Every structure is written in C-alpha cells, then in structure tokens.
Amino acid sequence: MPGTRHSYRVSVEWTGNRGLGTLDHAGYGREHTISAAAKPPIAGSSDPTFRGDPARWNPEELLLASISACHKLWYLGLCAKAGIAVLSYRDEAEATMAEDRTGAGRFISAVLRPRITLRAGDDVAAATRLHHDAHAYCFIANSVNFPIECDPVISLG
Structure with missing residues (x-):
C-alpha cells in the first residue's frame, strides 16, 4: 500500500573473539552470525581480502544477493500478472567495489x-521488457547509489 512503512530487524553477533578481543588488528576473527526471528542463522565474515x-557469506555478497533476489521477485510477479509463465530463473550476478x-x-556497479x-x-x-519494470520497482535497487544493469537471456521451454 503506498505510503506504508515496513520495519525489519536482524541481529548480527560477532563470534570472532579469539581470546584477546580486538587488541591486535590481525588477532581477531571477522566471523559473525546473522539472525532474524525464527529463521536459520547465516554464517558471516568479511571478504577473504579483509581477513x-x-x-x-560476506556483506558484499549479501548486498549483491539482495539486489538479485529483489529483482527476481518483482520480475516473477510482473510476469505472472502479464500471463507469462516463467519455468526457471537463475541469476549469475556480479558487482564491482572500488577502494x-x-x-x-x-x-560502483552491478x-x-x-x-x-x-x-x-x-x-x-514482453518478458524482456518486464526486466525494466522489475528494476524500477525493486526496493533494493531503489536504495543503492550505483548503477545496476540487467542482461537477461530468455529461452522458451
């Protein structure tokens, strides 16, 4: 419903204390557990480049996964509304981060x-055009400040 606000809650608990806390930058683990309500926990860490x-899973992968999943959910819904039957959908998404x-x-891009x-x-x-609409509706895509391209390959079953 337009104008409606939705709230989300997660817990992120650091589990990487190796005995001395963060006394030394190289001496602690980046491991953490992400949880929400009664859902299975997600084992997280930083990117291997950052120890x-x-x-x-690292936050960068989770951000990209959120973009991909949000786009897919909107796309499937728009296809259903248009009478287009999607039989399978697999995204091999990629993003670039610059330091x-x-x-x-x-x-800087996805x-x-x-x-x-x-x-x-x-x-x-029509199914190809619906990707444009899915992008316009995607909550996550509308929340990030970098360009997201979509390069679909569609075949008939």
Missing part, C-alpha cells in the same frame, strides 16, 4: 545476468 573466512587510497570503498526459461509460446519480447 575473512571464505567459507562464510580508495584511505581504504574506504563503495560499490550486473544481473538472469537466465530464464519461459513456457513455449510466451512473448519473449
């Missing part, structure tokens, strides 16, 4: 590369 655990000389960084299969006979051109 993180490569087996855990400056101080060590601060920011995302590219979504969804590979989609539609029901035989569905309108591929």
